[in-house]
Amino acid sequence: MIAIEPDEFVAGAYTVSVNGHLQSHVNLADPADLFFDYVRRMGAVLDAVADPGQPLTAVHLGAGGLTLPRYLEATRPGSRQYVIEHRPGLVAEVLARLPLPAGARVTPMTGDAGSAATLLPADVVGAADVVVSDTYSGSPTAARLRSPGYYGSLRSLLAPRGVLLVNVPVDGDPRPAREQAAILEDAGFGSVALLTASDVLGGGEGNVVLAASPSPDVLAGDRLARLRAAGPHPAAVLAGGELRAWARPA
Numbered sequence: 001m002i003a004i005e006p007d008e009f010v011a012g013a014y015t016v017s018v019n020g021h022l023q024s025h026v027n028l029a030d031p032a033d034l035f036f037d038y039v040r041r042m043g044a045v046l047d048a049v050a051d052p053g054q055p056l057t058a059v060h061l062g063a064g065g066l067t068l069p070r071y072l073e074a075t076r077p078g079s080r081q082y083v084i085e086h087r088p089g090l091v092a093e094v095l096a097r098l099p100l101p102a103g104a105r106v107t108p109m110t111g112d113a114g115s116a117a118t119l120l121p122a123d124v125v126g127a128a129d130v131v132v133s134d135t136y137s138g139s140p141t142a143a144r145l146r147s148p149g150y151y152g153s154l155r156s157l158l159a160p161r162g163v164l165l166v167n168v169p170v171d172g173d174p175r176p177a178r179e180q181a182a183i184l185e186d187a188g189f190g191s192v193a194l195l196t197a198s199d200v201l202g203g204g205e206g207n208v209v210l211a212a213s214p215s216p217d218v219l220a221g222d223r224l225a226r227l228r229a230a231g232p233h234p235a236a237v238l239a240g241g242e243l244r245a246w247a248r249p250a
Helices: 037-048 066-075 089-098 113-119 150-155 175-186 223-230 240-249
Strands: 002-006 013-018 021-027 058-060 078-084 106-110 128-133 158-171 191-197 206-211 235-240
Touching: 002 089, 013 089, 013 191, 021 066, 037 066, 037 206, 037 223, 058 066, 058 113, 058 175, 066 078, 078 089, 078 113, 089 106, 113 150, 113 206, 150 158, 150 175, 158 175, 175 206, 175 240, 191 223, 191 240, 223 235, 235 240
Parallel strands: 058 078, 058 128, 078 106, 128 158
Antiparallel strands: 002 013, 013 021, 158 206, 191 206, 191 235
């Protein structure tokens, strides 16, 4: 069951809940306004992966209220985007209430995130600038959607300098996030980074954003410095040896 309700505190904004679980915050008046901390961290990565305003080819696994597709359309007009959602009718219901801007190149598809390579046009596979995996729906993410095979299939969608973004909810136990960070480091990505609120690393509740690229220099150097500066603060951004030490504690 989907519920779309006005945000009483933000004019022009709405919340989207599925089966009683808050999924998305959408600001129709200002699609570049990202409300949730972890979505803002994802937005910071989207800002950093290419020159400002440059259109991207993006694949979104999990629809929610299509917050990030709206963000990319606002900040990088003309981006070519695909949204894969496993719940039939969810995207249509969201768009009936919260339509996309005229001319937005967003193609919704119904299917399983693990089968994305078979659903997308052939010229997208191996050419995506961004793949966003945000499949959380209120219960633990299915094991097959946090496995080495799954992340390997998402790597195959990416262009050589593309970036995978993964949302990992943390309920106070950081071990699932540690495990997924370690899996990504073992899955053939050249660079992996973690972005979260500082207290989540030590066992607080929140969301960890994992970013990974086939290229070793995409999530390094000045780009990491930009992500640290972007916040929201207090922020933690780990990569390289720091990330490995956190993901594989003695």
